Amino acid sequence: MNTSDHVLSDKLHAVQARIEAACVASGRPAGSVQLLAVSKTFSADDVRQVAACGQRDFGENYIQEGVDKITALKGGAHVLVWHCIGPIQSNKTKLVAEHFNWAHTVDRLKIAQRLNDQRPAHFAPLNVCLQVNIDGGDTKSGLAPGDVLALAAEVAKLPRLVLRGLMTIPDPVEGFQPQVAVHAKARALFDEVKVVLDLPQFDTLSMGMTGDLEAAIHAGSTMVRVGTAIFGGRQYTV
Numbered sequence: 001m002n003t004s005d006h007v008l009s010d011k012l013h014a015v016q017a018r019i020e021a022a023c024v025a026s027g028r029p030a031g032s033v034q035l036l037a038v039s040k041t042f043s044a045d046d047v048r049q050v051a052a053c054g055q056r057d058f059g060e061n062y063i064q065e066g067v068d069k070i071t072a073l074k075g076g077a078h079v080l081v082w083h084c085i086g087p088i089q090s091n092k093t094k095l096v097a098e099h100f101n102w103a104h105t106v107d108r109l110k111i112a113q114r115l116n117d118q119r120p121a122h123f124a125p126l127n128v129c130l131q132v133n134i135d136g137g138d139t140k141s142g143l144a145p146g147d148v149l150a151l152a153a154e155v156a157k158l159p160r161l162v163l164r165g166l167m168t169i170p171d172p173v174e175g176f177q178p179q180v181a182v183h184a185k186a187r188a189l190f191d192e193v194k195v196v197l198d199l200p201q202f203d204t205l206s207m208g209m210t211g212d213l214e215a216a217i218h219a220g221s222t223m224v225r226v227g228t229a230i231f232g233g234r235q236y237t238v
């Protein structure tokens with residue numbers, strides 16, 4: 001390994017330790033929170049190095065960039081699980097349906113229907129989360145909390161999708177308790193949908209990033225999406 005391999009493995013292990021410590025602090029079982037490594041803007045080679053340390057789930061925001069990496073890493077040493085965590089326009093649903101294992105950002109029936117119709121018949125159903133605008137920022141994507149139950153009921157009927165849970169991207173706030181307060185709203189909504197619809201595979205609450213993963217875990221996150229703390233700062237070229 002060269003120096004940068006060591007840096008990536010050290011950072012991955014540090015994030016795993018943060019997750020474990022947060023589980024202990026919240027009285028949750030170790031292993032009840034999954035780590036999604038967010039590799040947007042980083043190379044297929046960086047992903048390969050993190051995968052060599054045992055990480056299997058990777059998240060991408062920009063669909064074409066994600067598909068390029070998925071294609072580059074196909075047939076490699078490890079089978080990876082790819083999560084689309086960026087906005088999905090209608091003209092990109094086919095790429096998502098044909099390349100990803102998960103889509104976290106479904107917020108309209110039209111997009112869900114297209115993903116369902118375009119999911120290849122010989123693939124496992126696509127895992128889907130509904131994105132919720134939990135803190136009400138008006139420039140943001142995601143469903144209003146009051147619209148979640150109705151869409152969840154429709155998406156659950158689509159045979160080529162499996163509705164796995166909810167996903168949120170709250171605006172950054174300072175301080176543990178204020179962060180917990182926002183994440184707790186998502187947790188309450190998640191619990192409500194789970195009870196009302198009674199779907200056995202509705203088990204995923206995708207929330208928490210580098211800056212707030214402890215608070216998200218405290219509030220009940222089951223999947224944290226971490227980029228910066230693993231791969232370092234991002235440089236956007238567009």
Ligand SMILES: *Cc1c(COP(=O)(O)O)cnc(C)c1O
Binds near residue numbers: 085226229
């Ligand atoms: C970039 C991104 C992340 C990771 O954010 P970091 O702060 O770098 O950990 C998580 N979720 C989504 C939707 C993102 O776009």
